[in-house]
Amino acid sequence: MKKYLIAGLLVWLPLAITIWVLHSVLGLLDGVFAWLLSASQALLPAAAHSPLEMLKQIPGLGVIVMLVGLLLTGMFATNIVGQWWLRQGSRVLQQIPIVKSIYSSVKQVSDTLFSSSGNAFREAVLVQYPRQGSWTIAFVTGRPGGEAGEHLSGDYLSLYVPTTPNPTSGFFLMVPRADVVALAMSVDEALKYIISMGVVAPPTHLPAQPVRNLAG
Structure with missing residues (x-):
């Protein structure tokens, strides 16, 4: 009986958590979209209030609007005119006290993480932390x-050591390249290994190559 209960739990638990996370995200986006519509009602004539109320009742519309908004923003940001306007807006934000510190920090991190030419989170390695032998x-x-x-x-590498089971927090280390062991596993496999606290081990790969040289 216990074996069957555990087997059933292993089937339904990942599915239930996935549905819960997606439902929470969708609810958050729909809530933000509804707030934007409510704010728009104050600026529009009364005749437009009824259609806006109908839009609030459409489930998942906030997600569609967000995806369309991201697509249009990306198209705008990748042409010459859009890049010029974005540079001007960035200059304005960087002139505002407090705001410039937050904006600059977040922009640098996001540019590093999502840049196609960046090196962030492109390679998983082994390092001794928090003490020798661990x-x-x-x-x-x-x-x-x-x-x-x-x-x-000397030759040093910047490393991010994530915590488990929440890899969004962690520690930043600067370690000699000689003290780092490269792994053949992908970043996705390494993240699964960390999140599962070592339970979900990735398959064995061919021996890893030395940690590659990074420019700059």
Whole structure:
């Protein structure tokens, strides 16, 4: 009986959590969309209020609007005119106290993570942390730069060590390349391994190559 209950739990638990997460995200997006429609009602004549109320009742419309908005924004940002306007808007935001600190930090991180030419989270490695003889999985994010890089003599790598089971928090390390062991597993496989707390081990790959050189 216990074996069958556990087997049933293993079937339904991932599905239930997936549905719950998607339902929460959809609810959040629909809530934001409904708030935007409510704000628009204050600016539009009374005759337009009824159609806006009908739009609020359509489930999932917030997701569609968000995807269309992202697509249009991406098309705008990839042409010369859009890039010029974005540069002007970025300059304005960087002149506002407090806002410039938050905006600049978030923009640098997002540009690094989502840039097709960047090195962030492109390679999983093994590193000894938090003490000698204790190993964990980390991700190569580049090489130390700025003042910190000038104080480090030799070949160093910047690493992100995620926590488990929540990999969105973690630690930033600057480690000699010689102390890092490259892994052949993909970043997705490494993330699954971390999130599962070592339960879901990735398949064995061919021996990993040395950690590749990173420019800059």
